[in-house]
Amino acid sequence: MLFNSIIFILFFLLVLAVHYSPLSWRLKKIHLLLASYFFYAAWMPPFVILLWISTTVDWFAVKLMQRQKNRSARIGFLCLSLLVNLGMLAWFKYGNMLTQSLASLVGMIGVNWEAPVFDIILPVGISFYTFQTLSYTIDVFLKRIKPASSFLDFALYVAFFPQLVAGPIVRPNQLLPQFQSPQRANRKQFAWGVMLFTWGLFQKTVLADSILGPVAGHAFGFQKEMYISDAWLATFAFSGQIFFDFAGYSLCAIGTAMCLGFSIPNNFKSPYAAVGFSDFWRRWHISLSEWLRDYLYIPLGGNRKGEVRTKINLMITMLLGGLWHGASWKFVAWGGIHGLYLLLERMLFGRRTRDAREIRFFTRLAGTLVTYIAICITWIFFAAPNWDSCLIVFRSLVGATEEPIAVIKTIEILMIVTVISAMLVGHWFMRDRKLEEVVQKTPTWLLVFIFFAVLVSVVLTGESESAFIYFQF
Numbered sequence: 120m121l122f123n124s125i126i127f128i129l130f131f132l133l134v135l136a137v138h139y140s141p142l143s144w145r146l147k148k149i150h151l152l153l154a155s156y157f158f159y160a161a162w163m164p165p166f167v168i169l170l171w172i173s174t175t176v177d178w179f180a181v182k183l184m185q186r187q188k189n190r191s192a193r194i195g196f197l198c199l200s201l202l203v204n205l206g207m208l209a210w211f212k213y214g215n216m217l218t219q220s221l222a223s224l225v226g227m228i229g230v231n232w233e234a235p236v237f238d239i240i241l242p243v244g245i246s247f248y249t250f251q252t253l254s255y256t257i258d259v260f261l262k263r264i265k266p267a268s269s270f271l272d273f274a275l276y277v278a279f280f281p282q283l284v285a286g287p288i289v290r291p292n293q294l295l296p297q298f299q300s301p302q303r304a305n306r307k308q309f310a311w312g313v314m315l316f317t318w319g320l321f322q323k324t325v326l327a328d329s330i331l332g333p334v335a336g337h338a339f340g341f342q343k344e345m346y347i348s349d350a351w352l353a354t355f356a357f358s359g360q361i362f363f364d365f366a367g368y369s370l371c372a373i374g375t376a377m378c379l380g381f382s383i384p385n386n387f388k389s390p391y392a393a394v395g396f397s398d399f400w401r402r403w404h405i406s407l408s409e410w411l412r413d414y415l416y417i418p419l420g421g422n423r424k425g426e427v428r429t430k431i432n433l434m435i436t437m438l439l440g441g442l443w444h445g446a447s448w449k450f451v452a453w454g455g456i457h458g459l460y461l462l463l464e465r466m467l468f469g470r471r472t473r474d475a476r477e478i479r480f481f482t483r484l485a486g487t488l489v490t491y492i493a494i495c496i497t498w499i500f501f502a503a504p505n506w507d508s509c510l511i512v513f514r515s516l517v518g519a520t521e522e523p524i525a526v527i528k529t530i531e532i533l534m535i536v537t538v539i540s541a542m543l544v545g546h547w548f549m550r551d552r553k554l555e556e557v558v559q560k561t562p563t564w565l566l567v568f569i570f571f572a573v574l575v576s577v578v579l580t581g582e583s584e585s586a587f588i589y590f591q592f
Contacts, residue, residue, distance in 0.1 A: 120161035121587070122316075122371040123324050130158065131375065138379055144301040148271055151379075155280035159243075166242040169207060173252050174277045176203045181259045181266050193260060200256040208249045214239050216446040244284030246443055250410055252277050255291040257414060264292050272298040281375040285368050285587055287386040287406035294383065302380030311555075312377030314570060319370030321573045323587065324580045327363040330538055331356045332585065334531045339502045342511060344523045350515035352527055356535045357502040358495045359542050361588055362391070365404070368587045391494075391543055392550035394478065394486040395468070396460040399494060411440050430465075434458040444501075449509065453500040460493060487547070501588075 120127050137150045160167045177200050184196040209217075255276070258264045267273040276295050282288075304312060338345065338353030345353070369386035376383045386405050393399035400408045419432040434455070441454020478486070496516070503509040514520055527535070549557070558566065 120158050122368065122375075123320055123328075123585075126161075130154075131378075135378065139303065145271070147301070148275055148298060151280075152271065152275045152278060155275070155278040155283060158280040159278065159283060162243050163240065169211075169242055169245065170248065170278055172207070173204055173248065174274050176200060177252050177256050177277075178267075178270055178273055181256055184256075184260060185266055197256060197260045200253065204249050204253055208245055211239055211242055211245060213442075213446045216448075220448075247286050247288055248277060248283060250288050250407075250414075254288070254410065254414065255295075258291055264295075267291070267295055269298070279376075279381075281372040281379075281381075282369075282383055285365070285372070286404070287369055287372065287384055288410050289383050289406070294381070297381050304378055304380040308380065309378055312374040312379075315370045315374030315377065317374075317570065317574055317577065319367040319372075319374060320577045322363040322367030322370065325576050326538060327360045327367060328585045329580055330534050331360040331363065334527060334535060335360050335502060338526045339499075339508060339512065340504060341526055342504075342508045343526070344511055344520040345515040345526050346523045347515065347518045349523075349525055349527045350512055352532060352535050354495050354499060354502075354512070354516070355539050357498050358391070358491075359535075359539050361498060361501060362387075362542070364588045389546035389549045391491050392487055392546035393490050393494075394483055395490055396457065396464050396493070399490060400457075400461075407440070407443070411436050415439060430462055433461055433465075437461065449500040449503075449506065453497050456497050491543070 120130065134151070134154050137154075138147055140147075142150070156167050156170070159170060180196045180200040184193050187193045187196070255264075255267075255273070259266050267276070272295055275298055276289075276291060279289075279294065335353055335357040338349065339357065366387045373383055373385065384406060388402040388405065390399055390403035393402050416432055416436040419435060420428055421432060422429040424432075437454045437458030438451055439454070441450045441452070441457070444450040444453070499509055499512050503512055515523060
C-alpha cells in the first residue's frame with residue numbers, strides 16, 4: 120500500500136476514525152497493530168509471517184535473556200535473535216548474490232559450477248524492520264533499556280505502519296514509551312501532521328515522479344553514450360529524485376504518525392548543504408547513519424584503538440552500509456567510495472569539526488558544492504541498472520565517448536535546472552534552521568497559499584503507481 124494512493128487515504132481515514140473513538144487505549148493499540156499488519160500485507164500477505172517470526176523470537180529471546188545471570192547464556196539468546204533476524208535478511212536479500220558470487224569465485228580457479236537461481240521475492244522493507252527489532256534486543260542486552268512489559272506494545276513497535284517499510288529506523292526508547300499511555304494529537308499537531316504529509320506527497324509525486332524521475336530514468340536506462348552536459352544533468356536529476364523520493368516518504372511517515380499523536384524522529388536535515396562527507400552522513404538518512412554508528416562502528420572499536428584501526432572500522436562500516444542498500448556489488452562499491460571520501464577528509468582535516476557558520480562564505484560555498492558533486496557521482500551506482508551502464512555514464516561525464524547523443528530535451532533541461540537549483544538553495548537556507556521555526560515566522564496568508572498550491576499540485580498530478588525507491592531496501 121503506497122502513501123501516494125487513494126486506497127491509503129481511505130485506509131488512513133478509517134484508522135483515524137477508530138483511533139479517535141471512545142474505545143479503550145488497549146483496544147486502540149490492538150486496532151493499530153492489526154491495521155499495521157493489513158498495511159504490510161497489502162503487498163504480499165504471506166510476508167506478514169516474517170514480521171511475526173521476528174517479533175516472537177525477539178520477545179522471548181529478551182525474556183529468557185533477562186532471567187540469566189550468566190553472561191554466556193545472555194550472549195546465547197542475543198545470538199539467537201541475531202541468527203534468526205539476520206538469517207532471514209541474508210536469505211531473502213542476499214541469497215542469489217552470494218551463490219552467484221561463489222560461482223564466479225570458483226570459476227576463477229578453474230572449477231566450472233553453475234549457481235542455482237532461487238526464485239526469491241524480496242519482502243518490502245525487511246532491512247528496515249530487521250534493524251529496528253535488532254536494536255531492541257541489543258539495547259536490552261547492553262542494559263541501555265528495560266524490556267517492554269507488554270507484548271502488544273513490542274509487536275506494535277516492530278510493525279507500526281507509518282515507518283514500517285522505509286523508515287525512519289526508530290529506536291525502542293523513542294517509540295515504546297509512547298505506547299504506554301493514550302496518544303492523541305491536539306489541533307495544532309494534527310494540522311502540522313497533515314501539512315508534513317502533504318509536503319511529503321508533493322516531493323514524491325510532483326518533484327520526484329513527475330519532473331525528475333522520467334528524465335533520470337530515461338537517461339540511465341537508455342544505456343547509450345551521452346553528451347557531457349546530458350550526463351551531468353541526468354546525474355543531478357537523480358540526486359534530486361532520490362532525495363525527494365526518500366525524504367518525501369520520511370515526511371509522510373512523520374506526518375502520519377503525528378496525526379495519530381505519535382512522534383518519530385526526523386530522517387533528513389538539508390543533506391545537500393553539507394560541508395564535507397561526515398557532515399553529509401549526519402544529515403542524510405540520519406536513523407541509518409546513527410544505527411550503523413552505534414551498533415557497528417562503535418562495537419568494532421570506533422576511534423578508540425588507534426588511527427589504523429579507526430580507518431579499518433570506518434571502511435567496514437561504510438562497506439556494510441552499502442551492502443545494506445542492496446544485493447549488488449554496485450552498492451558495495453558505493454559504500455566503499457563513501458568510505459574513501461571519509462578517510463580522505465580525515466587525512467586532510469583530521470578530526471576537527473567546525474561550525475559551518477564560522478567558515479567564510481565562499482569557502483563554505485565551495486566546500487558545499489564540492490561535497491554535493493562528489494555525492495552525485497556516487498548516486499550513479501543507484502541510478503544505473505548494471506555495471507555496463509555505470510561505466511557508460513562515467514565515461515560520458517568526462518567526455519571519453521565516441522558517438523555521444525543527446526538524451527535530454529530543452530524543456531527538460533529547464534525543469535532540471537530550476538528544481539535542482541531551488542533544492543540546493545532551499546537546503547542552504549534550511550541548513551541551520553528548523554522547519555517549525557521558519558513556519559512560525561511566515562505570515563499565515565502565505566502559509567495558506569503555499570499549502571493549497573502544493574495540495575492542488577498533488578491532486579492534479581493524480582495517483583502515482585511508482586513505489587518509493589527505498590522500498591527495495
